Amino acid sequence: MKRLVFLLLIMLTWTGNAVSAQYGFGYQPSVGGAAAAVADKMGFFAAEGLALKIGIFADGTLISEALAANAIQFGIVGDLPTITLISAGIPIKILGTVGGGGARQRLMVSDPQITHFRDLKGERIGVTRGTSGFTALQYLCREYQVPLTDLRIINISPPQMLEALASGQVKAVLAWEPTPSLIEAAGAGRELLNLGGSRLTFPLTIVARTGVIEKDRETVRKILRALALAADFIRANPEQAAQIIAQVTGLDPAIARRSLGYHYLTVGWWEDVADSLKYCAELLYQEKQIRAIPDWDRVVDSSFWRELGL
Template sequence: MILRGQTRRRIIGAIATSATLAGNRAVSAKPSSVLRIGWLKGTNTLTLLKARQEFLAGMGAEGIDVEWAGPFPASSPAVEAMTASAIDVTVGSSTSSVVALAAGAPIVLFTYQPLGPQGEAIIVRKADDIRTVADLVGRRVAVNRGGTGEYLLRLAMSRYDLPEGSLTTVYLSPADAGNAFLQGAVDAWAIWDPWLTIALTRYDARVLLDRSAIGSENAIVTLASEEFVARDPKCLQLLFDALLQANQWAVAHPEQAGSMWAAAMDLPSTLGAPLGNHNAVPERGIARGDLKTLETIGRWYRQAGMIGQLPNLSKAIVELEPSLPAGPERN
């Protein structure tokens, strides 16, 4: 990937606006190495780790300092930062990761978290007369290019036999898509959480097609650079253990996790409960069995003309096993 103009400035800006190292590093008197995490404002376990850094205590004990870069607006610019050797680890969807790998990004996947049933959908306004997928013909639908939104829309079109060109695809970031949806500039929006919960509770929206009706096989994955994995496998294992322990806590305390996600995204505390209940779902190490799902996504992208070639996904996963027992109960 080549970093140009606004993209490079966006990455530099995200890193420059990271909170001070004193407040955002795991405690370590004499760090022997540094782990640079690019975080996103989203309902993922990395965001919880930033909020509850006690799960990273093992890093400090091993002399590893943790630096937080971001927040990045989406996975794509974070992966670009990783390609530029600015960060070591980030998070994204399996769909966006397949697209990044097809473009040659030097990344690997090491955790896998299938989305919950209420984690993504195509939505419309309650007052509009769009009742079926066929009603989208001639309408304007907002998606993020090459990511989850475009995947959801194109998959729905394929599943319900809507021909190419039967509707207008409007490429917008989630934040811009939300404004366009509110103002009536688009008729529908293919989206995931937290924006799905925001739209349903604050934008007078309703679900046209949920994850199951679309047939989505999307998941949240944690990504690392190939260089980092080769350089510091011990640090990778420690982070993996911390992620699983934080996720176990979230599954046991969904509303508390949701409150932390809401705070990280500057959302009203009233959204904490639905965010937690929709997204505090089990996360695990990625496994060979997940390749089938990833390859299905890749083949679908290839057939849809959204990627030029199917990446070698078998070389893009790192299988890890927890080295710690299930995490202790934490309040």
Template sequence: MKKLGLTLFSILIVLVLAACGASEAGDNAGREEGSAKEPLKVTLPTWTGYGPLFLAQEKGFFEKHGIEVELSIIEGLAERKQALAGGQVDGMATALDVQVTMAAADVPMEVVWLLDDSYGGDGITVKNNIHSVEDLKGKQVAFEQGSTSHLLLLTALEEAGLTDQDVEMVQMSAGDAGAAFVAGQVDAAVTWEPWLSKASEADGKILVSTKDLPGIIVDTVGFRKSVVEERPEDIQAFVNAMADAMDYWKENEEESNQIMAEGLNIDVEEFTATVTGLKFMDAQANKNLFGTSKQQGDIYSSAQNASDFYLEQGLIEIAPSADEVLNSTFVEGL
């Protein structure tokens, strides 16, 4: 009986130890699974300037620096803003002035990387019978309210002594505006490439572009402030990967163009044609424009100008400072 009792006791001990071991293994597995990094989720519209994001992803530069990045294309600005405000995405590739409006709308954003400066890549297409910005008075102009296109139009109108109240606004995204112009549905459109080049197909022309108004549209990548504060190492890794992607592009232009065009789901010929309208920024250009925390670069003036301009136009109620929107820490950390 003693032997039988001892045997039963031994079996119980083994079972208990096995259960404890299984429980510990399960806990460890759970911890390992829970500790896996969430991907950084970045949204963007279809635009040549955002191609380097796909290059960094495809060539493994994000992975090299220890992060996963999820890229999603959402064409409408309002929808992208909703995704950010709702926490569905962590960051957005968009123009600097849009990042300013996000901050003004109580969705704090911090720009950590500068992609490009538009130099002819954005503009206003018009019918051939429109010869000046003053001629836009009373005409139908398609553009997206509150967007970079709006800023470009307002700037051009202001120089001509007009406001957006002097034109008949047709609300639509930049891509749809370009398509509407080519289809002959509006008198003018504030859009970007390839629609600018297609203006001649609709008996039209480019009236004003960012060649005439340089420095207004700077494409950036920004993240919600909470994400930057909670995941600084991942944001640094993101910036490091973008710097690598720009270097790779310089050395492998043809391959890189193909990768970026495929990522954006556009023809490589279309991609390369629109590249000429942009001045892309590598690590050194970012460092020059960001400057340092002690000596801020020119991008801070651009951000403040956009903030002040939107406030003056009544499009925002509070003008965020450039320091609220820009974070040079990660470019400094390259």
């Protein structure tokens, strides 16, 4: 609460009523990107004098395409889209994280006889290729020394997973929240494990076009300050935040509240996040999913957090 009051005072002192240049800002209707939704719907961006063109995109791929085309200049995306954009040479930089956490990647099973990851050898597992869920599966295979080829991987999207698990089409699904909470609420499966405490933290990052960072640092500061306020609001008012997330995502508020508990909701930049992105990039490079490892010193700009005292 003290931090929230401190940030509000900074807003009143620094921003006045000035309106910044209009930029495009994209985020997904997801629990992981809750800070962006709250900053948008609670007016934290507007309170900073920002005139952002807010776009709510169905998935991270669409945000990536918009960033690449310069249709938007700021975006909240997962670790895979972040790394893919940078590796493709798109002129963006990582400013920080707005949420995430390994615990939100959960392996759900329906068979009570499955009690260990190795029990899934030869079984059909639903996962979405090209997403953080698939990276999580690759990580688990390495950790438990189970070759990926020993699993019968079925490529399905998160909205299809509940039905696939309930009907027996697959024995397990690996997905990020809120899909696992929806599966539990429907009685279709239980958690076998999640990736909490692993080296991968699956951060949602705030990225921006390099040109904007170079020419308009004040707007960047305002956006980050608004997101920090939103994150503080979520932690202080989880029930109200769940209502906002439910409005944006279409989830039941109770599911949104439950799902929030599997995420870290801190805005900023720290070593665990940096290490997770580096490790994820190594996995993607080894699997030939990206052409090169990013030059992290060049593509990360965490200086704003020091400037803001956060």
